[in-house]
Amino acid sequence: MTKQDLFQHILQKQSFLCVGLDTDIEKIPPHLLREQDPVFAFNQAIVEATAPFCVAYKPNLAFYESQGIEGQRSLENIVAYIRRNYPEQFIIADAKRGDIGNTSERYARAVFDHGEYDAVTVAPYMGEDSVKPFLIYPGKWVILLALTSNKGSQDFQLTTGADGEKLYEKVLKRSQEWAGDEQMMYVVGATNEDQFEHIRKIVPHHFLLVPGVGAQGGSLEKVAKYGMNKQCGLLVNSSRQILYADSTEKFAEAAAAEAQRIQKEMAIYLQWLKKEK
């Protein structure tokens, strides 16, 4: 999917919401446990309910890997289901992969050849040759970790170098030598509201994938205010807040209502783009 396609989809839906499929078998409504594949049934219902209000889905691979092969099968099936029924949706493998070249090449095959994802999250610690193998797939995206939403982001990402640059700034700058804004996005946590204006100076045109709104405490309004660019440039993720809005048979309706609530708020912020013209 091109950047322009993604932007058009955002304008059409009046939403830049990404629904995180962090599906936890221990949290899904009990009546679904009677299904042959409860995780797939839950995700299918969530996708059907939320698709009108979002532009992207982000399965979190850890939640499926922790269920072994059964979990992997649920995951493949839900990705195939979205691809088939909602081809306009941007599908992100939230995997945080990254290894030496010949190994990253395999991870890339896993998500882009064998898998049907549009994008994969990648960790930058191992540098250029650990990221480049993900960049050879036309129309596919790398979403590189820059400044994450968790407390541990302070341990290394926010440490300052001898050159005065913080590590995450170095990642933002250095990685622009590897690919441009048509192939790369960055993870910037909503909990770092105060850094968005500064980050936009380093990566004015890139899309940012923003976790941390909702359960982790970030503010959507501030992210939009300081993070939006002319092509929106934001995919704001919400997972738990939507998935587990209700734990009864009405979970899908509740998820739809929550996704719509966020979409409506996003529609207000998207008006700002018109005013700028």
Add this chain to the structure above:
Amino acid sequence: MTKQDLFQHILQKQSFLCVGLDTDIEKIPPHLLREQDPVFAFNQAIVEATAPFCVAYKPNLAFYESQGIEGQRSLENIVAYIRRNYPEQFIIADAKRGDIGNTSERYARAVFDHGEYDAVTVAPYMGEDSVKPFLIYPGKWVILLALTSNKGSQDFQLTTGADGEKLYEKVLKRSQEWAGDEQMMYVVGATNEDQFEHIRKIVPHHFLLVPGVGAQGGSLEKVAKYGMNKQCGLLVNSSRQILYADSTEKFAEAAAAEAQRIQKEMAIYLQWLKKEK
């Protein structure tokens, strides 16, 4: 497995070799493609041939993930096979995982609850709360990336902070606040020979997992000379050099010969421990 158990196994085998199971279906001998599960058949033969000469196996998850569910099944089967037949072997999930707490928790379950691994490689970029969920399993190990063997290690790991510390040094120091040398090891690439002496000053007692000998060009002798401590403290990995020593029906014999050649060299270096006493 405790550190003492691992050291005893090293003394008994006179080896600190870890065999990396980076099994590539495109590189295994053609006659195995007739097997129901060629990847499992190859790995089984490799393990049988090399077990007398090594103390650890390190399946590289990317190679199995790139084959989808079939690959996952081969992987589960080979880990179960090693666990059952060679319970003394230390099994490392080379996964380079790391995410926010609730997600790392799932990755930890994937390798330690659902999986039967002794250890998992973890990327430090997201900091303390991304690593800690892997540390709650008694007898299980985190192997944290410090200074990797690839060219990209220069991009961020070797950059110097305002405090004069390189990023990988910061990782080595900071992470010692999270766990000690009975629960944590570090990845240090053999290609960084000149850093081993220095690294041993920061982590004198830890085990180091050392990739990069062989195909990547590192020297086993130098790693042993500068990296060994009183309990050996080294697991040196070899993958391609052993797995693909021969591409005919004699591949397993060739793998055994190559593993034995490395083991014999290691036995010489292990003599240094006696002299120190």
